[in-house]
Amino acid sequence: RIEGSKRPDETIIYSAHWDHLGVGLADASGDTIYNGAVDNATGTAALIEIGRAFAKAPRPQRSVVFLNVTAEEKGLLGSEYYSSKPLYPLARTVAVINMDALDPFGESRNFTTSGSAQSELLDALVDEGKAAGMTYVSDRHPEAGYFFRSDHFPFAKRGVPALSWGSGNDWVDGGTEAGEAAGKDYVAKRYHQPADEWDANWTFAGMVHDLPILYRLGNDLANSTRWPQWGADSEFRAIREATAAQRE
Template sequence: MVRRLVLAALLAGVALPATAAPPAIPLDTLKTVTKTLSQDSFEGRAPATPGEDKTVAYIAERFAAAGLKPGVRGGWYQPVPLVELTLKNTPAITVTGGRTPLSFAYKTDMVIGTYRVVPQVAVESSDVVFVGYGINAPEKGWNDYAGLDVKGKTVVILVNDPDWQARATTGLFDGRAMTYYGRWTYKFEEAARQGAAMALIVHDTAPAAYGFNVVRSSWSGPQLETDEKGDHLDQSAAVGWLTNEAARKLFASAGKDLDTLTAAAKVKGFRPVPLGLKAGVSLENGIRRQASRNVIGIIPGSTTPDEYVLYSAHWDHLGRCEPVNGDDICNGAVDNASGVAGLVALAEAFRAGGPPKRSVVFLALTAEESGTLGSEYYANNPVYPRAKTVGGANMDSLNLLGDPRDISLVGAGKSDLEGLLTRLATAQGRVVKPEPTPEKGFYYRSDHFSFAKLGVPMIYFDGGDDLVKGGVAAGQKAKAAYEATRYHAPSDEYDPEWDWSGAVHDLQLYYGIGRALADGGTWPKWNPGSEFRAVRDASEAAR
């Protein structure tokens, strides 16, 4: 397979010599940075821990060695104010008023927490209501809260959106493709807007896109939120997840059937169902306020230095997590030490390729695992103006499964950056395909979304499934095995036997996209009908 990208032959308006070819992607850099950041001594790279101190210092050191300039007013770090909440008690959710009194145990039957920055919260004797998918979408004529005031109540919510089992990616909620209404973060946001005291999502592996073990590992340690005025007192007092088995017990106690109500919730016109139950929980919090850091480097543009192209990858992981066979460090080698290694490798490639016309910014972001907090903070408090930010690419876990013939485009149909990716991939002999599992909502699960929703076109793709060695079956099997056994687990550790060929070829594409944007004069646009287009169009006046 030919792997040579001749950018000038592909990209109109990009002033590169006709013989220009990209510099090599430094494989040693990829291996070294990934291995270093995933060592036990980094303690899983949790924000606001000693592991962060080692992490950001190492990234700044590698950025400097790659030739980047400090990107934050002469320094490397953008402070990101965070608050850490740690449960001090072992809570239980009690349910009364039904056929059988219930007590759901922490980590076994449920996980629970709060966004409120207070020492203690309690929900007492709160009426329990099933609100289907918990969606309020006026533009779609859909409101799962219609006709019932849930202020002070406990709402039970299904994960994903109503048509997630559809075969096609068309329909009221984009069919099989998850919309933001299906994302768990939206469920809690809307429950708070409706005044719910407690919000509980029913876990189901297929529509959630991961097992309950992932939920448990993500929710059972210290939780981070942005440190904001008001201490998040506008949020529900308690938010969490029920296992599917626990949810079935809850509905059975109310004389209801979960499957029957789930089917009803898929139909437009569904109305919330009071369950005749009362729920309660008490949480005690340890509170620690401490700034984390985004690490930012820049290559100043040679011609238009006040226009910016972005590369992003998050440096954080889960830190010390639920032990597995005595190992309590979630090292995050693939997720996302590999993506940070990609940032450093791309910086070295840009240095080798010569100065870009526009400035290129490299963002190593904090607190992605806590809800893309670092990227949201940068997007809302940009070091470089959003109106002057051309676009960019995000890397969250490089392909270390082997060399694919294809590319999985996450969130297909969003912007004209996809045409650029397609032309570059064609030159590699690869085919760009829509993501095979759009119901998993990957477009809303990483840092590019923080920029996209504020109008900056960002592309995000994944190594494909059709491996040169083994085809689609091998690719799907390898991805499924990673998600089942390593994702957000202590077993996500560096493996010297990894096949880096797919990662290198993907990084060639990332380089091509960034170089084309940096050396061109065009501004990527969102496609007509995109939910992000209006914000971008409005920013054109500021330019």
């Protein structure tokens, strides 16, 4: 946690889960170790590096917490635990920026989020992306329910504006054809399988390009007095409004 210089009791959270599935059924090659290199060592590494960047920068006005939760794969248990027993009040938690299974390949021209729940936090992310020359595409598979399947959700359902960043599929090198193919390949051959392991071909150029966007999103909020709210038709808006008096 980096304590805010002016409003330390107001908190921005960056989150990522560090667990994966452990040791389990062998795959065709006999491998039983579920490494989780993409899901979610990438998000964990991103969390550490964003934390490092904040530690080196001038202290922000609000506090910033780096929350590396566990047991996400068993049903969001870590983030559910934190949000049910928060160290810093949720009513004064400005936003949650979650990172789960980032793309370790090259740069993309677009990005997405898990679910497309409308909020001023998402608007701010879209603006930050635009400033970096990137296009936002809404969740391409809302029927898969990804919005409800990562660590931002226990916060969202308690009213805290929260989103989970997703890498893009329109690669600078190869366009959507290459990006979509890599996504399908990952889901078919590595997602939640022992083969989700480090690969010497990974360049991480996309993460290097994208993570400053998430840094700026959190840093801007941490140096403002804004409280982003959910969209007008969001099911989470009323829950957030119920604690409005605690933000005055």
